[in-house]
Amino acid sequence: QVQLVQSGAEVKKPGASVKVSCKASGYTFTSYDINWVRQATGQGLEWMGWMNPNSGNTGYAQKFQGRVTMTRNTSISTAYMELSSLRSEDTAVYYCARAQGGLYGMDVWGQGTTVTVSS
Amino acid sequence: SYVLTQPPSVSVAPGKTARITCGGNNIGSKSVHWYQQKPGQAPVLVIYYDSDRPSGIPERFSGSNSGNTATLTISRVEAGDEADYYCQVWDSSSERVFGTGTKVTVL
Numbered sequence: 001q002v003q004l005v006q007s008g009a010e011v012k013k014p015g016a017s018v019k020v021s022c023k024a025s026g027y028t029f030t031s032y033d034i035n036w037v038r039q040a041t042g043q044g045l046e047w048m049g050w051m052n053p054n055s056g057n058t059g060y061a062q063k064f065q066g067r068v069t070m071t072r073n074t075s076i077s078t079a080y081m082e083l084s085s086l087r088s089e090d091t092a093v094y095y096c097a098r099a100q101g102g103l104y105g106m107d108v109w110g111q112g113t114t115v116t117v118s119s
Numbered sequence: 120s121y122v123l124t125q126p127p128s129v130s131v132a133p134g135k136t137a138r139i140t141c142g143g144n145n146i147g148s149k150s151v152h153w154y155q156q157k158p159g160q161a162p163v164l165v166i167y168y169d170s171d172r173p174s175g176i177p178e179r180f181s182g183s184n185s186g187n188t189a190t191l192t193i194s195r196v197e198a199g200d201e202a203d204y205y206c207q208v209w210d211s212s213s214e215r216v217f218g219t220g221t222k223v224t225v226l
Contacts, residue, residue, distance in 0.1 A: 035215065037162075037217075044205065044217060044218075044219055044220040045154070045156075045162065045205050045217040045220070046217065047207075047214065047215040047216070047217060050215075059213055059214075061214050062120075062212075062214070095161055095162070097161075097162075102213065102215070103150055103209050104152075104167065105152035105154075105164045105166075105167035105168070105173075105207070106152070106154075106162075106164060106207075107164045107167070109161040109162055109163070110161065111161055112161055
């Protein structure tokens with residue numbers, strides 16, 4: 001079946017970086033964009049950006065420009081999201097989700113990865 | 120940046136109809152997607168392109184979009200529909216924007 005499986009929970013100190021992975025299966029990895037969305041506890045959904053696994057092209061939300069990097073390894077159908085200069089406000093559940101493009105809905109989501117930033 | 124406003128909460132009795140609004144400037148000119156999120160779970164796409172349903176989503180879920188308001192309608196509400204619901208559009212600044220979210224409570 002079509003699924004996205006994310007890496008496990010992370011605990012990081014302020015100022016560090018975190019890299020979350022998202023492994024796709026059940027479909028052609030390069031045919032769908034991968035988006036990253038995060039959600040702080042008790043808060044709403046916040047979109048971070050997208051990556052086209054075929055071209056490697058990316059688009060980041062202005063809020064995260066300069067701090068987020070989205071990459072992929074097509075040989076293992078895996079997308080990555082790296083967030084640097086972590087602060088306590090980055091503590092959240094991070095989701096990957098696929099979509100056919102910017103105008104399309106995100107129809108398959110990963111299970112989420114909890115990132116905790118604490119000294 | 121583009122802002123999407125939803126009511127924080129909607130309460131509805133079982134078997135009745137719930138309507139969740141999503142307000143945005145000229146949102147009728149954009150394609151709206153709706154997601155359902157239950158506690159501790161990832162979001163699920165329930166409506167795309169204003170009114171289309173992905174396979175597996177009950178016909179009780181429908182959507183509309185016109186002017187400055189998009190609406191998600193849940194007919195014959197069931198206890199299992201209790202969740203948070205988010206609208207989402209692709210903004211002209213090339214960013215996805217989510218609404219503020221609505222908690223649906225089944226009485």
